[in-house]
Amino acid sequence: MTATLKDVAQRAGVSIKTVSNVVHDYVHVTEEVRKRVHTALEELNYQPNLPARYLRSGHVGVLAFAIPDLSNPYFSDLGNAIIAAASSRSYTVLIDCTGGERAHESLVLDGLRPHLIDGVILIPFALEPEDLQSQQAKTPLVLLGDHLLDIDVPYDHLANSNVAAARLATNHLLHLGRRRIAAIGNLEALSISDGADSLRRLRGYIEALADAGLPLDAQFIIQVESYSRL
Structure with a gap:
């Protein structure tokens, strides 16, 4: 009983x-x-009786974290940090893997299991601007990452600029007098988990070289399919 x-x-x-x-x-x-x-x-x-708790307070103490790839160490570290922060406030976190598929991410945007969770943290990779502009999340939603960062949407959106970060790192090396600077990463977007961010970092790298008046040398752009090879 x-x-x-x-x-x-x-x-x-x-x-x-x-x-x-x-x-x-x-x-x-x-x-x-x-x-x-x-x-x-x-x-x-x-x-605890979660359905009864929800009926009384409208809250169940559960958050969802939707990521595109479970195998990427970055998402694992981010998940650990979110779980720790949520736990300190007596919240449980459910992990959902979207596979970076637009249809799955749209389901999250529509309100992933709204009767079971209090809020969603989503890392979008395939959503298009019209997806965000035409839909209103049924559950409180926070977007992470710089995909669609410039789109005006009624959601909180947290991101670090990969372009600005790569430009800053390249400028640091340039200020040290380095001129033969390589860019290494998944620069052909072969992997859904890190390709898009790698391309943004490459853009920042190229912009920094251009600002310094240096030509882009293709031999210093090195492609890898996975960060596990770095």
Whole structure:
């Protein structure tokens, strides 16, 4: 039989409200009471009733992180950081892999399982401007990455500029007196996970050379299919 908040409260010798405060990590609970409640939660193997919680508050404490490629270490590191930040606020993160496919990313934009999650973090790779301009997400949405960064949409969009970063790195080497500077990466966009960003970095590299009055030498542009080869 599934344990309820009432069962936990009886086991811990506190009120149901106090158990709820501990479950939701409210600060106004003494450490001694908090330990008793956590012990009771573990002993009774209490599992929160997510549908009931959603009906009461409209929140389930779950976020979705939609990425194009599970094998890319960058996305793994980013996922770990998001999970850690969410966990510190008592949120769980579900990982969804879009494969960089426009249809799958559009589903995310439409509201990925809106009754199961409170918000979506999406790294888009295949969405077109009209996808963002014609649709209104049914779930709070944050976009990551510089794909479609210049499009005016009603969503928060966080990105670092790959063009500006590559230009800055190239300028640093130029200021050190270096003139034979190579660009290495997936520069033919062979992989959905890193090709587009590599092309933007190549653009920044080329712009920095041009600003310095240096010709582009094709022998210094080195193509690899995967960052695992770097």
